[in-house]
Amino acid sequence: MTCALAGGMCAVAGMMPDLDSGPGIPMRESVAFAAAVVPMVMIHRFNQIGLPLEAMILIGAAIYLAIRFGVSWILKHYAIHRGMFHSFPAMAIAGQITFLAFGADDPLRRYFISSAVVLGFLTHLVLDEIWSVQMGMFGPKFKKSFGTAMKFHGPKLWPNLLTYGLFILLGAIAAGDAAWNERMAVVRQQMEQASRSMQTTPAPWAYRR
Numbered sequence: 219m220t221c222a223l224a225g226g227m228c229a230v231a232g233m234m235p236d237l238d239s240g241p242g243i244p245m246r247e248s249v250a251f252a253a254a255v256v257p258m259v260m261i262h263r264f265n266q267i268g269l270p271l272e273a274m275i276l277i278g279a280a281i282y283l284a285i286r287f288g289v290s291w292i293l294k295h296y297a298i299h300r301g302m303f304h305s306f307p308a309m310a311i312a313g314q315i316t317f318l319a320f321g322a323d324d325p326l327r328r329y330f331i332s333s334a335v336v337l338g339f340l341t342h343l344v345l346d347e348i349w350s351v352q353m354g355m356f357g358p359k360f361k362k363s364f365g366t367a368m369k370f371h372g373p374k375l376w377p378n379l380l381t382y383g384l385f386i387l388l389g390a391i392a393a394g395d396a397a398w399n400e401r402m403a404v405v406r407q408q409m410e411q412a413s414r415s416m417q418t419t420p421a422p423w424a425y426r427r
């Protein structure tokens with residue numbers, strides 16, 4: 219199941235950088251798809267916080283609306299094609315967001331799923347660069363878009379600052395969360411061991427319903 223999910227996430231992440239390509243049916247459909255899937259990815263997170271079912275449904279609906287309308291508004295107005303969406307820090311941010319949203323108890327599964335997203339994103343960047351080189355009569359020719367996909371920073375200051383700010387902020391939160399996740403995994407293991415050893419000793423009394 220984890221592999222199937224990782225495969226799906228990898229495929230979707232491979233399309234993600236082109237969300238900056240302006241309004242149209244591909245963008246609308248991708249954003250709608252993300253809006254539907256993200257709350258489901260986050261279900262276990264809500265469970266960990268201890269939210270009741272009603273709150274989970276309400277928050278899930280709120281996330282749907284925020285992505286469906288909020289994110290698509292931001293993309294429409296601020297995303298520039300081949301801007302910072304096509305860059306290594308954006309790839310890291312996609313991985314960090316996935317890591318934070320997908321709150322599996324087993325840390326290894328979280329790393330696996332977020333690595334799948336990073337891999338999918340990277341594939342897109344690499345392919346964009348490959349397609350910007352054409353073989354001409356006199357050796358390779360470079361299109362104008364060469365070097366705009368696999369990059370660490372863009373030509374403008376503010377998108378760079380925003381991207382790196384987000385990258386550092388999410389990195390700090392994800393690192394804290396990963397440490398907590400690892401600790402909880404150890405605690406859970408110890409509790410399981412303890413409960414197993416408890417089962418072998420016969421109870422001195424019997425419960426009755």
Ligand SMILES: [Zn+2]
Nearest residue numbers: 235236304346
């Ligand atoms: Zn692209």
